[in-house]
Amino acid sequence: MSTDLVRALLDRPQVVVEYLRSRYARRDQEVCGVLYLDVRNRLLEEVELFRGTLVSAAVEPRAILRGALERSASGLIVWHTHPEGEVSPSAEDRVFTRQLQAAAGLMGVRLVDHLILGHGEAWYSWQRHEGGAGDVSHAPSA
Template sequence: MLLCEFAKRYALKPPLELGQICSSKVIGEYMSAKLALRKQEVLWGVYLDTKNQILAQEEIFVGTLNEATVHPREILKLALKYSAARFIVVHNHPSGQVTPSPNDIALTRRLQACGELLGIALLDHIIVGEHTYLSMREEKILIR
């Protein structure tokens, strides 16, 4: 039953294509369906060019039921590898709740500061839960 629900959800969302122009809404909806049934926290990076076209997307960290140890170095190393001008990070909360934890907010601020040093803008940090997502940019937690 659970597998059928996952298959239906995943089939409804077209894949994020290389070169596709993306927004937080597009990525949030896609990743919400993609990560909805994961039982441990995972973090993805979506790397964009100056026109917000997707250059690459990668699963970077896999954690436990309630946390993933994340290092900005690894996220930004991939941004440099793909010559990204911008990036968005996405992670899930297996609990289904999308409220950012203090660690989520601290990571967002560290990523933003590190990205600024390298000239690579953090556009958003999206948290996905069951049937929903939260954009830290839209919630004004991440401010330019």
């Protein structure tokens, strides 16, 4: 992947969603991952954290932040799929995101976004919805 493509990839939530969808859309299990970023929001590494039926204890903020420190990442984008299609954040999604954002801030790491990818074109971005306030989902425009 070229540096220019990576920079464009992380420029907007919609572009990140299109990248992730190209890699994970056909999965019939829930998948959760993180994109570790440098200070200029360039991709350092993509890590798949979990695959299967996600339970709240399966992915912990501590493990994600340990990965950020090991890679000297200054930012991260967390994402997961909802193969059944619903992209509205669950109560567990909201708690997890708030905990991760608070812990990351204490460590000097930016939580750039938390994305939920649903069936078809539906997706949800915390960045666009002010920390998940509201139940608005949207599809990328063509």
